[in-house]
Amino acid sequence: MININPKTAIFFDLDDTLFCEHDYVRSGFHAVADYLQKIDNQLDSSTLYEYMLEDWVKNGRGKIFNHLIEEFSVPVEPMNLVQVYREHTPQLSLYSDTDRVVKLLVEKDIPRGLITDGEKGVQWRKIEALGLKQRFPYIIVTDELGKDCWKPSAVPFERAKDLLRGEVQSFIYIGDNPHKDFFTAKKMGFHTIRIIRKTGDHMLTRLSPEYEADEMIESLDELTVNLD
Ligand SMILES: [Mg+2]
Incomplete structure (x- = not known):
């Protein structure tokens, strides 16, 4: 179980973390x-x-x-x-555990955002199709910051910290791809979590420890909110 509280900001990768790419x-x-x-x-x-x-x-x-x-x-x-x-306007739905955890984070008013790579128009159409635009106050589409600002660039993680500076005590990043999701995030003080799903291009990838997340989960249901 991973405890989340309102003093922790939680950022997610999009593709293969929140829905099936x-x-x-x-x-x-x-x-x-x-x-x-x-x-x-x-x-x-x-x-x-x-x-x-x-x-x-x-x-x-x-x-x-x-x-x-x-x-x-x-x-x-x-x-x-x-x-x-x-x-094209995609037809997509969230993984069921994503749907549950997003509802929980919204209900408990946990600071939350996305950091996602990919062509900016494509990523925004995915975000809209999944109904996430209204449910995440902090959405960072790295392509909008510049082609050299895709993960593992530090720029989007810095942006995340800037957006919430003074408001929270810690940051979490959850992603699926050890090639780029955790290496920089860890250096910048994010607690990193890797989700291993049944489907996805990176699910079988195993890299050296500096590229891997601090912990692994198989479902976002492992996140719980602790308001104490
Ligand atoms: Mg991904």
């Missing part, structure tokens, strides 16, 4: 498939979607749209499809 990928594939069917009604949206899923499993993320264009001879550039993918 693979849901975003699937939502984007649907948007791309629908877009192509509209361009050419000989194309079947669900066939295109299934093709993208298979290619993702077989070959990873890098060249899916190139393969799709080649396979179905569609008259667009890969960049067009990247744009459709990035600009």
Whole structure:
């Protein structure tokens, strides 16, 4: 159990910490498939979607749209499809433990925020789709601070501390990716927590101790609020 109190500010990573990022990928594939069917009604949206899923499993993320264009001879550039993918309004939902813990933090008025990497428009659309914009007073989309301010840059963590300076005694950061979520946060005095979920690109990653979090959890339900 991890006790949270109103003198602790709790910041979260977004992707694969609060929701399943693979849901975003699937939502984007649907948007791309629908877009192509509209361009050419000989194309079947669900066939295109299934093709993208298979290619993702077989070959990873890098060249899916190139393969799709080649396979179905569609008259667009890969960049067009990247744009459709990035600009679509995603259909997403929070993990159920996220939903419970966010309700608890809101109800108990615990200082709370997000620190998230990724293209800023994409990240804001995810935040809106998940209903988090109104529920987190402090949202730091690192891309808005500059391309060199993505984690593990110290800049977003400094920003978090500046936003709450004098109001709280300690900071927590919860994320899923040991390549970038904990190394700098720990140096800056954040207590770091790694969540290991069933799904996600980093769940099996294990790095040397300086990159790993202070502790690990498997569910956000392990957080409890202590008002004493
Ligand atoms: Mg993440």
